[in-house]
Amino acid sequence: MNVDWLFDFPYRIKLNTDAIDKAVRGFAAAYSAFFDGIKMTLTSFVGAINWVLSHVPWFILVALVFFLGYKGHKKVRSGILYSILLCIIGIFGLWSLMNLTLSIVLAGVIVALLFGLPIGVLLSNSEHANRLIRPLLDMMQTMPVFVYLIPAVIFFGMGSASAVIATVIYAMVPVIRLTSLGIRQVNTEVVEAARSFGSTKLQLLFKVQVPQALPTIMAGVNQTLMMAMSMVVTCSMIGARGLGNEVLIAVNRIEISRGFIAGSAVVILAILLDRLTQGWFSEKKKEGGE
Amino acid sequence: MSDIIVETRHVSKLYGIRREDAMRMLRKGATKEEVLKETGVTTALYDISLQIPRGKIFVIIGLSGSGKSTMIRCFNRLHRPTSGTILFDGVDLMKLSKQELREFRRRKVAMVFQSFGLMNHRNVLGNVAYGLEVSGMARGEREQRAREAIELVSLKGWEEAMIDSLSGGMRQRVGLARALANDPEVLLMDEPFSALDPLVRKDMQFELLSIQRRLGKTVIFITHDIDEAFRLGDMVAIMRDGRLIQVDTPEGMSTKPANDYVRRFIDSADKSKVLTVRNIMITPVSLIKPDDGIDHALRVMRSNAISSVYVVDNQMKLTGILTLLDAVRAKRDNIELSKIILKDIAKTSIDASVEEIMPLAVESPYPLTVVDEEQRLLGIVTKASVLSSLL
Ligand SMILES: Nc1ncnc2c1ncn2[C@@H]1O[C@H](COP(=O)(O)OP(=O)(O)OP(=O)(O)O)[C@@H](O)[C@H]1O
Ligand SMILES: [Mg+2]
Numbered sequence: 001m002n003v004d005w006l007f008d009f010p011y012r013i014k015l016n017t018d019a020i021d022k023a024v025r026g027f028a029a030a031y032s033a034f035f036d037g038i039k040m041t042l043t044s045f046v047g048a049i050n051w052v053l054s055h056v057p058w059f060i061l062v063a064l065v066f067f068l069g070y071k072g073h074k075k076v077r078s079g080i081l082y083s084i085l086l087c088i089i090g091i092f093g094l095w096s097l098m099n100l101t102l103s104i105v106l107a108g109v110i111v112a113l114l115f116g117l118p119i120g121v122l123l124s125n126s127e128h129a130n131r132l133i134r135p136l137l138d139m140m141q142t143m144p145v146f147v148y149l150i151p152a153v154i155f156f157g158m159g160s161a162s163a164v165i166a167t168v169i170y171a172m173v174p175v176i177r178l179t180s181l182g183i184r185q186v187n188t189e190v191v192e193a194a195r196s197f198g199s200t201k202l203q204l205l206f207k208v209q210v211p212q213a214l215p216t217i218m219a220g221v222n223q224t225l226m227m228a229m230s231m232v233v234t235c236s237m238i239g240a241r242g243l244g245n246e247v248l249i250a251v252n253r254i255e256i257s258r259g260f261i262a263g264s265a266v267v268i269l270a271i272l273l274d275r276l277t278q279g280w281f282s283e284k285k286k287e288g289g290e
Numbered sequence: 291m292s293d294i295i296v297e298t299r300h301v302s303k304l305y306g307i308r309r310e311d312a313m314r315m316l317r318k319g320a321t322k323e324e325v326l327k328e329t330g331v332t333t334a335l336y337d338i339s340l341q342i343p344r345g346k347i348f349v350i351i352g353l354s355g356s357g358k359s360t361m362i363r364c365f366n367r368l369h370r371p372t373s374g375t376i377l378f379d380g381v382d383l384m385k386l387s388k389q390e391l392r393e394f395r396r397r398k399v400a401m402v403f404q405s406f407g408l409m410n411h412r413n414v415l416g417n418v419a420y421g422l423e424v425s426g427m428a429r430g431e432r433e434q435r436a437r438e439a440i441e442l443v444s445l446k447g448w449e450e451a452m453i454d455s456l457s458g459g460m461r462q463r464v465g466l467a468r469a470l471a472n473d474p475e476v477l478l479m480d481e482p483f484s485a486l487d488p489l490v491r492k493d494m495q496f497e498l499l500s501i502q503r504r505l506g507k508t509v510i511f512i513t514h515d516i517d518e519a520f521r522l523g524d525m526v527a528i529m530r531d532g533r534l535i536q537v538d539t540p541e542g543m544s545t546k547p548a549n550d551y552v553r554r555f556i557d558s559a560d561k562s563k564v565l566t567v568r569n570i571m572i573t574p575v576s577l578i579k580p581d582d583g584i585d586h587a588l589r590v591m592r593s594n595a596i597s598s599v600y601v602v603d604n605q606m607k608l609t610g611i612l613t614l615l616d617a618v619r620a621k622r623d624n625i626e627l628s629k630i631i632l633k634d635i636a637k638t639s640i641d642a643s644v645e646e647i648m649p650l651a652v653e654s655p656y657p658l659t660v661v662d663e664e665q666r667l668l669g670i671v672t673k674a675s676v677l678s679s680l681l
């Protein structure tokens with residue numbers, strides 16, 4: 001007896017996926033001027049960052065890392081450790097690839113902050129908007145990242161612009177969340193006090209809420225940076241050059257050592273970005289001041 | 291200028307959806323609880339009509355949840371009443387536009403908060419100048435005025451200190467200075483001293499009184515402590531479950547309480563006024579045991595610069611007191627320590643009132659010892675601590 005029907009779902013609708021894909025492509029074609037504009041802007045933004053990075057002499061960058069490490073953690077030892085880590089990337093001949101990766105990550109983070117911070121502020125103010133957008137944020141964060149790559153490529157083609165867009169979508173969530181959370185958590189009496197002295201909405205925001213929420217917001221910025229770093233290899237699949245691409249090539253050719261070295265460089269870069277920004281944030285917090 | 295600076299007329303504030311239904315029930319005399327059960331609406335304030343005299347301290351008192359905070363926040367429109375009018379110098383606060391409301395808050399009222407509401411990302415000066423800053427005053431002038439306000443609350447020299455480094459009492463001085471810097475007509479204070487410990491609190495009450503008498507500002511002061519209300523208030527209003535029960539001078543209220551509720555409230559004042567030994571006792575710096583040698587006892591007294599030391603056994607039971615003079619004599623004449631302990635010393639229990647023990651404390655040549663039923667030593671009360679508790 002055939003009982004297969006018990007173990008497979010009996011009803012299906014026939015989705016005309018072709019039609020949907022066609023519609024999306026048509027949309028992309030119809031507004032190509034718009035998307036091309038964005039693509040151009042992003043590509044040149046990444047290019048500009050890369051230009052700056054590749055014109056900074058290596059020893060200056062190493063010195064900068066030493067200085068930031070020393071300042072952030074108040075220990076000469078951490079400064080030295082971080083600059084050695086950076087030198088390791090250079091020693092393995094990955095310096096310029098690192099610059100390429102860094103420029104895409106930085107561009108992605110900057111754009112993510114540009115949108116994420118204001119959105120976070122808006123969400124903190126309105127329970128309504130919050131309820132509306134929260135599921136969207138959950139989706140953005142849990143959707144497998146590869147899914148972003150397809151529309152990114154359709155709208156922006158292969159290359160660094162798509163990489164930045166995919167990075168932004170994926171990495172923007174924590175800064176939105178934590179900005180909103182930080183502002184909500186500001187002591188109610190502090191907010192009441194500011195209002196009771198006749199602050200405007202903007203004065204309240206910039207003189208009280210944002211400074212009070214700064215540690216939390218900065219934690220969000222840090223997380224956004226880390227998530228952007230975690231997109232590096234994925235983005236190389238849509239034409240982002242740099243360390244991620246190196247890993248990808250190694251995977252395709254099954255070259256263990258090459259993959260391992262490039263992979264380690266990604267890890268080192270992530271550690272450096274994390275520790276240096278963390279040290280800086282917590283120091284800011286301690287300093288206080290007007 | 292009229293003598294009344296703020297007047298509320300039939301002010302009500304309800305929280306919830308079915309406010310109309312709740313209002314109808316309240317008009318028929320339903321209680322807060324009944325309304326909440328029936329409609330799910332919380333009655334924070336109902337039908338409050340008050341007249342607040344200019345230049346006086348007006349205290350609003352009530353238990354937790356009686357609507358005090360809601361009431362005081364209506365005076366600067368941090369809360370908007372559900373119905374009723376509030377007149378400030380004849381101006382209807384309900385009719386102010388956003389712009390006018392901001393101006394009103396910048397010039398006419400300033401508020402002091404229970405947990406201070408200070409910004410820890412700014413220093414003392416930055417906090418005190420905040421109100422003037424948002425009103426657009428130039429930096430030089432506002433800092434000048436902030437410094438004056440800081441001096442007024444005796445915090446001179448602390449301008450650059452960060453908030454987190456200050457004690458509670460000092461923080462509330464900053465809160466007070468911030469409110470005074472704006473030179474408002476009315477100071478709103480929502481339980482400003484409730485978070486402070488008793489001695490600091492007395493200090494602050496005194497400070498507030500002297501500042502108020504000097505500047506002649508109108509103060510609306512919230513408290514749940516009848517003692518504080520009577521000490522500070524020119525007029526006292528008692529609230530219960532969102533309703534106003536009685537408004538009178540402290541004397542008027544004590545002589546003619548409106549009902550039993552008010553009477554009970556006032557009775558609790560007399561009890562709370564009583565400071566007990568528990569509040570003022572201190573831990574003795576050093577103790578010795580009966581079988582410790584004379585030399586040890588002498589060393590203890592010398593190293594602590596004291597002229598007597600308490601003798602307790604292993605269970606902390608008080609044996610007596612050993613004076614320096616006796617100890618020196620005993621050493622010279624080679625007498626045993628246990629023979630020279632003074633056993634007949636003044637003792638008191640931890641719950642005795644300070645008034646009760648006062649004569650004892652003043653007469654006794656040594657600090658009073660505080661012991662429990664089993665004669666275990668809990669602490670001592672010095673003459674100085676008794677006297678300073680009276681201030
Ligand atoms: N935002 C709100 N939503 C719903 N109910 C509220 C809200 N704010 C206050 N209430 C209710 O209003 C009533 C009065 O509160 P209010 O804070 O004015 O009391 P209070 O006298 O200041 O008490 P406390 O001594 O605890 O500060 C309480 O029953 C409270 O639960
Ligand atoms: Mg309150």
